[in-house]
Amino acid sequence: MAAQFGRRLRKGAATTAVAAAAVAALSASQAPGVTVDDQGRQNTGDATSVPDATVDGDDSATGNSPYYTDLPPLSSPNPSPSVGSETGTGAQGATEAGIPATVLDAYKKAEAALREKKPGCNLPWQLLAAIGKVESGQARGGRVTADGTTVSPILGPQLDGNGFALIKDTDNGAYDGNATYDQAVGPMQFIPSTWEWAGRDGNGDGRKDPNNVYDAALAAGHYLCRFDWDLSEPKDLRKAILSYNNSTDYLNTVLSWLEFYRKGTHEIPDGSGSLPVDRSDDGVRPGITPSAPGTTPPARPGTRPGKPSGSRPTPTSPAPGGPSAPPTTPPATTPPTPTDTVGRLEHAGTASLTAMAGHTFAERISARAETDAGKAVAKVRIRFTIAGDTDTTFAGGESVATVVTDASGVAVAPALLAGEKTGAFAVQAAVVGRSVKGVAYKATVTERAADALVRTGEKALTCVPGGEFAEPVEVRATYRGEAAGKVAVAATLVTSADDPTENDKGPFFKDADGKAVRTLTGLRTDADGRLTLPKLYADDAAGTFLLRLTTAGGATLTVELTVAPADTPSPEPDPSSDPDPSPMETPTP
Structure with missing residues (x-):
């Protein structure tokens, strides 16, 4: 079989x-x-x-x-x-x-x-x-x-x-x-x-x-x-x-x-597999045949199969020649579970939460289950659910976590991992299996930021009028000493160190149509915090110009760009035009 x-x-x-x-x-x-x-x-x-x-x-x-x-x-x-x-x-x-x-x-x-x-x-x-x-x-x-x-x-x-x-x-x-x-x-x-x-x-x-x-x-x-x-x-x-x-x-x-x-x-082929029948609940309920998957589960005492809970029981006659049904024994009173004693759910000292996109929230959410008298209730399941338009998750990548309260009645949710979507969302806590008012926690994800920005090379950036810069501008962003990946960066050719408005002459970038632009947005550092800017070109204006880069979080870097004519080399003497050598003096006889 x-x-x-x-x-x-x-x-x-x-x-x-x-x-x-x-x-x-x-x-x-x-x-x-x-x-x-x-x-x-x-x-x-x-x-x-x-x-x-x-x-x-x-x-x-x-x-x-x-x-x-x-x-x-x-x-x-x-x-x-x-x-x-x-x-x-x-x-x-x-x-x-x-x-x-x-x-x-x-x-x-x-x-x-x-x-x-x-x-x-x-x-x-x-x-x-x-x-x-x-x-x-x-x-x-x-x-x-x-x-x-x-x-x-x-x-x-x-x-x-x-x-x-x-x-x-x-x-x-x-x-x-x-x-x-x-x-x-x-x-x-x-x-x-x-x-x-x-x-x-x-x-x-x-x-x-x-x-x-x-x-x-x-x-x-x-x-x-x-x-x-x-x-x-x-x-x-x-x-x-x-x-x-x-x-x-x-x-x-x-x-x-x-x-x-x-x-x-x-x-x-589908439908041709054999179905096992040995089950872990064989004999668990004396007098009741366990329900196999797909069959109607055993009826609760006082209900008739196929009737909803609460329907009036219908007496049934024993099968012909079969034994009489034993008298029904009233079920024993079940003592209340810890969940049954919960009167309210409270915050457990969790403040508002803020984290940068891609980072772990420093503080973890906690909730406390109490009786109506304020006594802690242990061994109660608390379900934490992330709600709102966010891709933030708990550790493990899920949006829901169930945690059992400890002896002090407190359940601490897994760490929150901020996603890439910025803005506010909520985490809701509720008691599983108990209709008591839940509690909500506000959380905010801020955009990725950097607090320092430096050039990765030291070579001077120069170009001749009407030409293009041979060296690209390469920078690296960090936050608290660590690489700041995926941070937004803006680059602008500014008028002067004191005037951040866009310059109308000097070096420029090119857009997709090949037109000159002097401000770029939408740039982002890579996972290591590095960024290489697009190629820079120069118009006919000569002089020293400034490129200013700024990041979310306030990091700023100003880079000097020099546009100057190429040095004119001194002409080499033409041997054919050399003057005749001085006549040699004739020795005196």
């Missing part, structure tokens, strides 16, 4: 001993934490990896939702078997090991996009494939339309705290259709509060749809790369996977599929 990935002996082994020997050899290449017993079964029970820190459900991509636990086939997919093959894993193994065409294309396109946007992340498409396999069985075996949208929505069970994380509704049911609790959505199983900021448009249709495999794969890639992790480093790879779902078993299951896909895989 397709679900028995982790419990199948290799085909073709004549005896248990032969199979065990073959599996032992294969196990050396398995992911860390995955072991193989003497009967050829893979498991993660002996895994020693543990998460770096406790991650609350809403701080993971999936809300720590259930996932498929099936492990890869024991036979490598390289060379790729055909679907009808009777060798290797056979036809069933081919569909288990293969990846549906559209889904595979989405993973590879996401890898290419991240290679351009975040090259230091080194995201492999095989990691997206491994997560997609564990989260949704590759979009339910590739049951997607031509544009990558799942034939029907993929929904995880509602996160109501009954065997799962407790995440109350954050999207009013917009993504998951549940206005009471959140549910993970789509082939990569994002919870709505994460998709709200992590969602991407991967297929270029102008929408961010968690049920579209192109959108979901690109969003997953950005999510895994958000903290400047280098996924070619095992430590960062581990952190990234645990941030997706904070479970050691989840980590090892994903690593198993990652290693399997790295050895080689093959494309299969």
